[in-house]
Amino acid sequence: MIRKRRARPRGKGRHKLPSLRSYRDFRLLWTGSAMSVMAERCSGMAFMLLVLWHTRSESAAGIVGFAGLLPSLLVQLPAGVLVDRLNRRRVMMTCVVVRMVAVATVAVSLLGDTVWVWHIALVAFVQSSMTVFYQLSERAMVRNVVPSRQLGAAMATNEARSRGVNFVGHPASGAMFGLSAWVPFLTSVALYLGSLVTLVKLRGERQPPRGPRTGRRMRSEVAAGFNWVWGRAYFRTALLIISVSNLVFQGLILTVAVVIREDGGAAGTIGLIMAAGGMGGLCGALSGGWLNRRLAMRQIMILAHTLWAVVMPTAVFFRQAPALGVLFYITSFIGAAVTVSGMSYQVRITPNDMQGRVGSVVMLLVSGASSLGALGTGYLLEAVGSRRALMALSALMAVLALVAAVVFSRAGAAQEDRADNEPLDAAHTPPEPAALPAPDVPAPASVVDGTPADPLTHEARRTDG
16 A cells, blocks of 8 residues: 555656657757758768769769768767867757758759769768767757756657658658759758757757866777777677678668669669668667567577578569568668667666767777778679679678677677676666666667667767766
8 A cells, every 4th residue: 555655646746747849949959950860861862872873883882881981980989079078059050060061062063963973972971970970969968958857758759750760861862862863962951951040049058068188088088998898708799790790781781772773773762672671670679678678688699690691692582672672671670679789788788987988989890890881892893793792791691690609609608698787786876877778768770771870879878968
């Protein structure tokens, strides 16, 4: 009876929390970020289509894809430190303006019927660099626009926004490109402008930025994150295997685009295939928490890579768009489930005061592998053709499945897994992170969405400020 009487006030307290829509600044931040993400998706997809359809060069498309992913290699670590030092609202506004101007130059060049690969690659690099800064700043700003009790709900709402934009953005970009090559870029400019308007109306941060630090201090903070990751053999091995699988999937995206073009398909078809992958990622994210509660991370790694190794070779024999859409749905479903499990595992084993640094190191390795996959696949396609490229990617995934089975089935794997989970309760004593359990937060974009995966920068959002 005592428990029943205590449960009522607690439930009423929860119902008294106002809706997130009632917070003006959260509405502005959410809306502006939605437009910013949509603008980035529209132009990002159009970069690859533009190069493939205008230059007919797979290697050129690979170079542009590499340029768009390279900032995740070069910018990720310093951006994580600098965003904590600067006024985040001003950082976001600067990022929007720079991206808007850069994309506008592509629209202007297309109106003049001129396409330079170096120009497209440069714009892709600039846009992606600014996106890294924008995303880190936007996540940090969430704490300034909602109460701490609703921080988890705000994070989930933001993730749902990104999922929805990913699902709509790719096919919309393909459809607009089918109308005219300059349409997706001009649309991106308009969306960036709308995003800038919301940021102008947004109030500044309540939390002042940190004081300046020396360059030596920044290097030591980054090094601490690297040392922590590299010092845990079990975690390090899982991370390296996932990084290589990301390389494979980035190569798969470009190869499928080439297959559609070779078979006379429309550019919009590629967007629909990516949308199928986005839907699979959404469904996989919803089931990832269920899977994570029932299997250890080592078991999930073996299961996921085995399933990937089984389904990927179907692309060699079934080149029709519906079959490729089903393939992307399945691989994305598995990838999102792995992302949820990996995010939960990393949160559990990482000390609370190192979440951001460890997360940035993980994102560096994961996104860096994706950039290498885009670059290498372009040259592989020109050297051996799309069918043999698919065979090579499938073979590499089979090797990864074998490595995962051997490494995570060995005698000491279970003991290492238990050892990683033993110090959890002592490491996560701060009240706010404990109130935000990882399985309740939807997973980021899956490893095959064609966008930088976002599993662990969520932790920077939780520990920032």
